[in-house]
Amino acid sequence: MKYAFFPGCTLEGAAKEALTSTQKIAEALGIELVELEGWTCCGASHVQDIDDLLALSLNARNIALAEKLNLPLLTVCNTCTLMLRSAKQQLDQTPELKDKVNTILGQSGYTYSGSSEVTHLLWVLLKNYGLDNLKKKIKRPLTGLKVASFYGCHILRPPDIMGFENSLNPQSLEKLVEALGAENVAFEKRLDCCGFHAVFPAEQEVLKITGLDCLSAREAGAHCMVTPCPLCQMQLDMYQPDSQKQFKETLTIPVLHLSQLIGLALGLSPQDLGLGRHIVDTHPVLEKILK
Secondary structure (H helix, E strand, C coil), X not given: CEEEECCHHHHHCCCHHHHHHHHHHHHHHCCEEEECCCCCCCCCCCHHHCCHHHHHHHHHHHHHHHHHXXXXXXECCHHHXXXXXXXXXXXXXCHHHHHHHHHHHHCCCCCCCCCCCEEEHHHHHHHHHCHHHHHHHCCCCCCCCEEEECCCHXXXXXXXXXXXXXXXCCCHHHXXXXXXXXXXXXXXXXXXXXXXXXXXXXXXXXXHHHHHHHXXXXXXXXXXXXXXXXXXXXXXXXXXXXXXXXXXXXXXXXXXXXXXHHHHHCCCXXXXXXXXXXXXXXXXXXXXXXX
């Protein structure tokens, strides 16, 4: 299996552990990731509010880079996935807009054709790789670990663009967690927003949202949370100490990237997976599985 890989800004900067753990598990699973040469920021769900044509052109160019490789485009960020798929839908459904964007791209030698699928690591593992094949690679089943799966908004909504599963009752993360040998924990906030995209204009409100998400998982008995989005992971992990100031109840719960949880089940070391880079200590998770 081979994919054009769009890491996105977050993996290149603040969440390098998500990049390295993604690369490590891909290698262990036999999935070849070819990083796009010259990729640019997707716009992070904000740039289209200022210049929609710019947002379309940026993401059309990123997809065109994958088309040059004749490969589907894989991301590990919910927001990147949404931005890329949004652009693809608009361009594929509106020929005149596609022509306009291609006129812009043509100035730098690129053309968007619409031939490359845009997908997410979570979807690839379920739909293309398959959970049965994943189970065969497991060296360290996560037996006894109770996991709260936090989807994040942009991998589910809007459903007409994302469309992998039922946005009101998704099951992909739970199925994957079960395949890794861990126990799923049902909690009220599993489909809620982490608050990342509103943290600057509404910091105090977002800190409350973040705290409620973590508290919901903790009170349900989870040992950790896992998310397929590095932005959600950053928000829920980095802002926990600030969120705690608004709550009397203890919020503390480790928050793992999806690739890190998979990597632990594949037998990779905590060092390889960057588990020491988190704000909230991940040792309680490791103590449950490294016996």
